[in-house]
Amino acid sequence: MAGVSGCLKYSMFIFNFLFWLCGTLILGIAIWIRVSKDGNEVFSAGNSDVNPFIATNILIAVGAIIMILGFLGCCGAVKESRCMLLLFFIGLLLILLLQVAAGILGATSKSETKRILNETLYENVKVLMETGDSGKKFREAMTTFQKKFECCGLVNGAADWGSNFDSIYESCACVNSSRNCISYKSKYVYKETCISLIKESVEKHIFIVIGIAFGLAVIEILGLVFSMVLYCQIGNK
Template sequence: MAGVSGCLKYSMFIFNFLFWLCGTLILGIAIWIRVSKDGNEVFTSGNSEANPFVAVNILIAVGAIIMVLGFLGCCGAMKESRCMLLLFFIGLLLILLLQVAAGILGATSQSQTKRILNETLYENVKLLQQTGDNGKEFREAMTTFQKKFECCGLVNGPADWGSNFDSISESCACDSGACMTYSGKKVYRETCISFIKESVEKHIVIVIGIAFGLAVIEILGLVFSMVLYCQIGNK
């Protein structure tokens, strides 16, 4: 009977170690996107049940699962355990199928996602005019966002702030460039809605890039694990 190829065995170990590192990286990047202050409160505030970070939350789960699978693959290769290799193969195949399904679903629901985001942002305008604790975190996030991206207001400009404008006017203050006058103060002419959409799209591109790169690695992992599984069975 043919023995297990030492080259394949150690290649499988190295591959799965890199796969484990990949899972760690994915988990770290996904968490960074999820907790990023680049409009995080802006995207999730309001009464809308839609969550623009659903894909990122899924990616966090995928990253954690990949770390577990990478560990199984490493142990399966070094201990020549068919059980571990089979669990690794099945788990990896399920993740790949889920990624394909999520990709198809995301591609077919782009217009709906944009509509939900628009509805959420337009609904959040009401929070800018409120006082007290209701919407406080959202208003604080918006003032920070306005300073960083040099914009003022969410949809209709500084008028979105209503009677709260005087208290946040400093975050809208414009020294040069595209300025306008509102309530006797020079403020940014550009509203923040376009910058918020760009930030969401940037996060989506990162998620898609990771998913495609991961799919290639997963296919290689399926091939490696099945070949090694067969070789161990032929010993």
């Protein structure tokens, strides 16, 4: 091991093991966001071809790749393999560049994303009035969302449900006639519509994704420095 710092070597191994764990955590959180029932069906059940979870899908891919890179970095450090360390460095650099590009793209298209989300939600209002199997999953998701977040309808309140209101009334029902309730067809329902709460849920998920991405960028830069220093030391051995 002459010429190669043992401290650096095992620091690199520990770092990459933590990096692998970080990838596992990212993958787990991203999957949780993707399958979360807090409006998941609401976002995807309309006629829009736009996938509002595209950022989360990318994060799932990133988490899986990070797990592979972490394993590669661990092996490269322990075996003192310049080839593995170089592959680790290149892979990590590409991910960092992609994250920067995605961040810039996300910042510049923020207003467009909000517009698409609005259009998707407004299109989905029509589905609430439909009957039969058409849009059934969407309506079931909406009733669950209404009951959980104490809201009713998407845009116009209980009227959005049309003739389906009587069958879903329980999910909109207010226990007390408080200031948060209004009367509709002689029944008390939640006054607040769900559209604002759905947008808040989307923003909450986006903030989680952004926070993970920023934390990950710092770790990635450290990984680039560690791997290159060790790569050079092995070359000078």
